[in-house]
Amino acid sequence: MRWSSLLIPTLREDPAEAEAVSHRLMIRSGLVRQLAAGIYCYLPLGHRILDKINTIIREEMNRIGGQEITLPAIHPAELWQQTGRWAEIGEEMFRLKDRGRRDMCLGMTHEEIIAWLAAKEIRSYRELPQIWYQIQVKFRDEARPKSGVLRTREFLMKDSYSLDVDEEGLRQSYALHKEAYGRIFERCGLTFYVVESDPGMMGGAGSHEFMAPSPAGEDEVALCGSCGYAANIELAASRPALPTFPSWSSLEEIPTPGARTIEEVSTFLQIDPRLTLKTLMVMTGDGPLLCLLRGDQQLHERKVQHLVGPFRPAHRDEVKEFTGVEVGFLGPLNLELPLLADEALAEGVYVAGANREGTHLRGVVPGKHVRARYADIHRVQAGEACVKCGGLVTVEPVIEVGNIFQLGTRYSTALKAVYLDERGQERPIVMGSYGIGPARIAAAAIEQSHDRDGAIWPSSIAPFQIHLVTVNVKDAAMRSLGEELYRSLAAAHVEMLYDDRDERPGVKFKDADLLGIPYRVTVGSRAIKDGQVEIRNRRTKADSMVPVADTVPHIQALLSRTDGK
């Protein structure tokens, strides 16, 4: 296609509002434009990229027996009320009323609709299993949209749902999706991890996430280099290495004037922060709770929430009210409050707050002095030991590009999606749900593959394969040679962007680097003089000169070699 007739509004300068690399480059290379916070237009080039990604997704979904459907974006409230999510979900759901004052919402996901459809259409075990998928816009009124298309309020999502007769069937459908997802991200040219994830409010048994490592990612995963253990930080477990414990044999009060934070206390006492114990007060539904952690560890709020339900950190004056102590000198001894201790504290001897201003207590042995419930409530930090094999754990920021959930029967039961088994018994359909964010794949691809000049697209999802550039269209010979190449490449079905604009060469080359199409074919003075065109690899920046007459077969060979990657 000719650049001169396309909308490709490249920008010379970085847009002020864009921070993340993918955000900056997607705007600069004319892929997207922002309409409002978290709401984006996809321009022709961005659209082509999404199209490429969606085609790969379709091929792999169809391959595991998925059937593409299209579901409504506007849902009646009743369905969501029946599964309880109408009330469960807060402001993140876009809600509206129709002219009859009926409550409606914009779909954030489609479990309810699928279960409704299954309830209507599935009667017998003979009709199962099924895999239904769609590539559709979803709406979530995110509290904080960010990083360009990485976190938006309206976004394209491939969501599929499996319907099975039992848990065993679900496991098979789940395994099929896991494989299909691996192939999809592989084909899109992404580096990714498959990690254990927290099923969260989806409910259900098991779940995994597909994570593309990138500094722009909002999630973190813990990875073990030895055994391959990989989990979202939201549920990852680790064993912190134990320090060498001193022989503090008895409890001893020591003055620590003004030393409130772990850093201040350990500096003041000249000890390893790992020999301190910190006491954090949180307010649960049942009142105050003290959480005990080793000084160098961080409280993992989600783990605590799993154990005690919703809670919030206590305010300064609440700590004073319930303990009579100033924040900074709180400790686990001699308080009539429930205690939740991190399991790392089961061993060792520590310095803890003495519940008296300006004083700490040395020689606290939690196992002996403290009656607490022990659990894993710390956040995994890099360098700790893997719970499976003892290997070293690393922590990395990642972009979540896909997730798979074993839902079970929550939605089918609520919406009466049932079938009759071989014995004529009515049973709930067992469901799974599986999502992929195509825009996140695009953004992750840029995050993982770019240089200072622009994007470097994997050819499988590049908007075009070849970027044909005529250096000077005012030069008649050059122009006609460019046109001739354009025609013959087009006739050979090479997917190509032809920069036929009347621009100076520098502008065209900068734009070509910015767009990041895998190969640039340049028709310049050398093509006229020596009959050679230049083919440049965007990634390696290596040039090769090819006789004009050989250009088409040469390019065809080049593209077939990189096909599918």
Next chain:
RNA sequence: CGGGGCGUAGCGCAGCCUGGUAGCGCACUUGGUUCGGGACCAAGGGGUCGCCGGUUCAAAUCCGGCCGCCCCGACCA
């Protein structure tokens, strides 16, 4: 929702503190020169200074309210 920043031409910014003529670079239009890494010369077009109100003879500038966008945090199916 808490904290911070920003809103002036299509884009990037200055002007605001200390009130009085709205400015620069890029982009755009026309003419000319130039043509392998974001050219040059000349002449142009384009802005209710986010919105509403207040103070003042006079507001982009000072004051109040609101809206929008970005970043950090909280939240996140």
